[in-house]
Amino acid sequence: MHLEAITMKKAIALLVLLLLTAGAASTAQILDAKTSGAHLSPEAGREVTVVPVEGQPHTLSAHSVPVEGAFRPLARPLNIPVADTDVDEYHPTLAAGGGRYLVAYTHAPSMMERNIMFAMSTDGGSSFADVASFDIEGVQDHPTLSHWGGSTFYGSFETLTEQGIQYLLEVADVDDISTWGLVYWDWSSYEWTDIHDLHMACHNSQESWEYGVISAIASTTYGDYDITNGPHMFFASPETDGSGYISWHDYSGCIHSTAAMDKPRDRMWTAYDIYNDTMGSYDLFYWSRDFTDPLAEGASSAAFIRENYNLLNPSIAAHNDRVAILCQTEMVGNQDISCYYSPDGGESWEVSTVAASGEDELHPAVALSGEKLVCTFIRGGNLYYAESDDWGATWSEPEQLNDEEGTVLSEDRSAAATPVGAIWSDTRDGNSDVYYRAFPVAVxxxxxxxxxxxxxxxxxxxxxxxxxxxxxxxxxxxxxxxxxxxxxxxxxxxxxxxxxxxxxxxxxxxxxxxxxxxxxxxxxxxxxxxxxxxxxx
Incomplete structure (x- = not known):
């Protein structure tokens, strides 16, 4: 993306491109129809019944606004752990590419003093050094990063004090902080608020400014809509640098989002856990979209996966029409980790078990590493690793990653799986620090x-x-x-x-x-x- 100067008056061009033909009543009928469908049993490898979402999502465009002087360079050397100051560090994320591992995490002196810090490794994760922090007003948290290609990365984060703002970080050259830029879209102008749980997935097959996709949860009263915590996705305009889109389905009740890019198929994938009023439990809602022409008729498809128990905390990976969604499942009174996997771009699904002990397994995260899936989850204050060589049908016996017993912080986004390794928040020194460990995989x-x-x-x-x-x-x-x-x-x-x-x-x-x-x-x-x-x- 070329971050030319754009007027700070936020000149936003409104363009409503797509409207769903199904209203709230038809949405309720879809949910009710699924209630009478077959419920899933605990057997692994069974086929999963899904219900497609009819019609197309809603879409709105706006222009970005650049943030001047957004970064402050740092020069404090660090070894592993990634961040170990006396101040709490939370919610780490890592993206790897071009021989560089770029880390973002929340530096939190207090609840209302939270800023995003960046660290980098140039030696395969053997050591890390702080490289920059945001120098912007407000409270920021929950960063997300993805490698676009070459030395370019993109990212985003939540802003707790500007809840209708969507930020986009562009790291044009990870080795040259003068090329880093930050822009934002002010969706609050259109009655959006509480944009949170953003996850980014990048691909560089289109124009240089087309970063990929960001999944998010958000609320709005735009037009005739009344959505609270609904599923959203953000993507760049395929025609105009600096123009971006917000897209949504007319549903409410989501907690978490996740995103992935199927690069060989040029397809964006997102998934969400969403409350089903009829069933009284959480379903999985998955949504894919063509990356080459995201605004074309029929470019988007979506569906629900429903059980008679909760499906929570989804994490998604996709490659060459193979899709895997890991989530927490409450089948027998405690939380396990299950994998819903599709070999045909979401046309059909089966399910397997990743981890199911007598303890709660929580906060799954999955990534594609070469030709295999790698994942992490938290159990009993420890971080575990497992892998699959057959795209989710079977999984290896979980192995513990942290070497200090019971010190992994167990909360949303306290750990992340990447193609190269795991990064997590650890409390072994009495406060929350950030640690990294490489996976036993070829990268x-x-x-x-x-x-x-x-x-x-x-x-x-x-x-x-x-x-x-x-x-x-x-x-x-x-x-x-x-x-x-x-x-x-x-x-x-x-x-x-x-x-x-x-x-x-x-x-x-x-x-x-x-x-x-x-x-x-x-x-x-x-x-x-x-x-x-x-x-x-």
Whole structure:
């Protein structure tokens, strides 16, 4: 995103683009229809019945406003733990890409003194250093970060003192704080308030300012709506830099949101826990949308997953039409962790058990790491890790991550799972600090894509385990006559090693869009093909 100066008078262009044909009465009929459907039994691997949401979501656009002087550089060195001052640090999040691990967390001297701090690791999580903090007024909390591509990251956060404001952080170059920018959209002008529980997921396949998707919970009395804690998503305009959209369904009663990008399919995914008045319990509400043309007719689809018990605290991952939603389930009087997984983009679902002991398992978080799913959850004040090699059908035996017994803070967003490791709030020193631990996984990265005679890229493994039989592909979209799509397998890639891949000779002419994928890692580039030469990368 180019953060050109925009007038501070918040000139917002209102455009209502889509209206649902179903009103409140039809929504109630959908909920009632599901009540008579089959309830799920405890067996793992069973098929799940869902009810689709008819019609399209509502959408509204506005222009962003830049925040000048939003960041203050810092220079205090840190080793692991990530943050261990005498002041409480809460709600950490981490995004990894380009050999950088970027962390955001809440620095909280008091309930009304909360600010977002940033730390970074350049050595695979072995050490962290504070790099910046926000220098803006108000109370901020619950940051979210995602890697967009290259050295670019995006993020957001809640603002407790400006509850109708949606912020967007752009880290154009994570190594150069002068390129960091902050903008906001003032949705309070349209009667929105209490925007909270934001989660970001990025993808760089479209225009440079199209960051991906942010899920959120929000309330509004805009127009004829009366929504309290309803499901929302934010995304950038595909046409205009600086213009963004808020989109919503006419439902209320959500507590948590979660977001993911299916990069190969260019699809945004969000999920929410939502109260069902008829059943007296919480359902899962999932919502997906086309990233290439999010405003097109039929671009969005949504549905409910319903049990005869609560489904809470969802966390979602998606890749190549495979989708997994982890959540807390109350089946036998205590909280377990279940995984609802779909192999076909949400057309059908099954369910498996991640963890089900006699104790409460809480606050699940899932991420895609290469070709496997990794997750964390909290039990008895400890943080546990499990993984799945078959996209949620089966899970490994959970392993404890924290080395001090019972010190993990157990509350919403006190821990996060990432492709590279877990980050959490820990109370071992008498207050809440931030700790990190790497997962025992291979972490694959597609590094700089280069041209010349054909297309070349480097695949690196920055994780702690070797990668075996890594599938890779390079796809060129454009007028390419020879080797427009090349694939292969890296037989073995030890931790810390890298391997070069390439198309070999190509022939073509004109603009070309390039996609490189290796074991779940994904990177794109654009250039110009002149015969066998690829230029401008």
């Amino acid at each position: 694959l990265n597609v590094e700089a894509i280069s041209g010349g005679f054909g297309v070349k890229a480097t695949v690196s493994n920055t994780g702690t385990a070797p990668a075996e039989d890594v599938p890779w592909s390079i796809t060129l979209e454009g007028t390419v006559f020879l080797n427009s799509q090349v694939s292969g397998t890296i037989s073995s890639l030890p931790a810390g090693a890298s391997a070069d891949i390439g198309t070999g000779l190509i022939l073509g002419i004109g603009r070309v869009d390039i996609t490189v994928e290796a074991g779940g890692a994904f990177e794109t580039a654009s250039g110009l093909v002149l015969g066998p030469l690829v230029l401008g990368l």
